[in-house]
Amino acid sequence: MSSSPTPRSFTVNSIGAVQSPRTEPIDDDWGNIESTIELDQSQFETDVLAGLSDFSHIDVVYLFDQVDEASINLGSRHPRNRADWPRVGIFAQRAKARPNRIGVTTCELVDVAGLTLTVRGLDAIDGTPVLDIKPHVVEFQARTPVRQPAWIGELMANYW
């Protein structure tokens, strides 16, 4: 057990990009932001989105490309520098300065038109490269009761 795996590298390509009224990485108030995801016309036909509008929500996988990789701190720290919250490691937070800079967010799917998806509540700024879109499926939600520490609820109080 605990044999350390060999690191492997993979190339991923953006499938599209976010067009958002929000151009700065502000911490809070994402809930009412309406944005679009424009899929890349050179890779895809509208067929890739067939049936998606039957789902109310999507899970968007994207890449925090504006995060300088040199800024990724692997030591534990107080989220948002709040000394009253515990020091936690990067994999115990959802902060953007993380290894591989991948974000995953569930948001409302408002409309699908051609290769353009309109969404509400996507916490990604204008220009963010999108790596994947998945339908949000009830059976993929947590299957047992969820427990989390108090600090994250406090952090999330004004997020949406």
Next chain:
Amino acid sequence: MSSSPTPRSFTVNSIGAVQSPRTEPIDDDWGNIESTIELDQSQFETDVLAGLSDFSHIDVVYLFDQVDEASINLGSRHPRNRADWPRVGIFAQRAKARPNRIGVTTCELVDVAGLTLTVRGLDAIDGTPVLDIKPHVVEFQARTPVRQPAWIGELMANYW
């Protein structure tokens, strides 16, 4: 609007790998599978997991590395070749043969010891490279009622 974004490429590195009793990509019965995620000791100290055990669940981002990229079909199709289910596009399914081959699954966090996470209900086979681990946060779940088509509930009936 609807200007097509320019595709961009990024390199991602595995942060660790799954050690699972399941070595073949079987469709169903993932719910009771207990597996471990071994983080890469050359990249990380245990500090990266500080505080994670206060969460009951994690969201695991991984890469379906066994999927031949040439097999990724961008046309719409019947999921699992079930002709009684509608033809849907790859972004309206969670099938593994998808652009960038990224999977995202919420699973139970059973234990954290050093750089080893024990999890239950992770639908990734032995050796799967892991790209990210995020705490599962209630406020990141769908914030409005979820609607989905009947076929996906049928597909998921025996998944866990």
